[in-house]
Amino acid sequence: MTEAFDRDAVLGQVYREVEERFLRSGRVDLAHGWDHIERVYRLALAIAQREGADRFVVGTAALLHDLGRVAPEERALTAQGPAASERHHADLSQELAAELLAAYGVPTAEREAILHAVLAHSFSRGIEPQTLEARVVRDADRLDGLGAIGVMRWAITGTLRATAETRPYDPADPFAERHTPDDRRYLLDHFYTKLLHLGKTMSTATGRALAQERLAFMQRYLEEFRRELTLAGLPG
CATH class of the missing domain: 1.10.472.50 (HD-domain/PDEase-like)
Incomplete structure (x- = not known):
């Protein structure tokens, strides 16, 4: 230099x-x-x-x-x-x-x-990535796909890529518990094909810690999604 x-x-x-x-x-x-x-x-x-x-x-x-x-x-x-x-x-x-x-x-x-x-x-x-700098950049980019921001970006991207056959989720199996996740067919499946797995790809200690926080929020989002779909929590 x-x-x-x-x-x-x-x-x-x-x-x-x-x-x-x-x-x-x-x-x-x-x-x-x-x-x-x-x-x-x-x-x-x-x-x-x-x-x-x-x-x-x-x-x-x-x-x-x-x-x-x-x-x-x-x-x-x-x-x-x-x-x-x-x-x-x-x-x-x-x-x-x-x-x-x-x-x-x-x-x-x-x-x-x-x-x-x-x-x-x-x-x-x-x-x-072969360098610390490349690992940092990759972690930062993937972290932006997680958490509250990640949910927003997931919805945007899913909408942009949707076709006439795309559905928000499989009505018979919304959380991909019985079918192989297919995010080209069902938007919600993208959590199971990619988003929930990003934490395992973090390669810095800071990235891993931040990913766990953001993934915890996404899990809470999915839990609330399930609660609303099943009408759980209705007043007695």
Whole structure:
């Protein structure tokens, strides 16, 4: 790292650049918008302080981890014409992040650490984080899918992905006690296919502690859901 490189100044510049890109994109994804980025950024920095991780690497990667979601449409496709398909947002985020980091003159070591954290944050991409900084960013991103905020994001995402066949829950088995959970068919099943399992994927002590708190809230939410469905607690 050269003495001329001002980490705090660059982190602030990246913050403003990413915020502007999200706000001007015009895309409506309330579960993965600037609000999500800003929450993950603040949470990642808090975890980094507790865990002794590099603040600049963590903060920058947290800001850039979903940049691919607001990429120009032509960048988001693997090809043109009938064969075109959407690229994974983590791959596109890493590509756009590399361009931005180069423009800001981020040194090689920090740049590689940030790009690894950006790629490794994704649940579906399945890449294990190899550094403390990447683990912090991944934990922060997954924590935003838990707790009260997680319930809100679950409802938003489920609605956006719903098809004509989608139902809120299986009326015969709402809590997936007898059927194999299928969150493409039933929205509530997403708790059982993914959300309730995220705690086991946390890789920092701080992340695990926060996950347990947020998962406890989600369990209470499901208990209340069951109580209301079964009409339990009616006045005697």
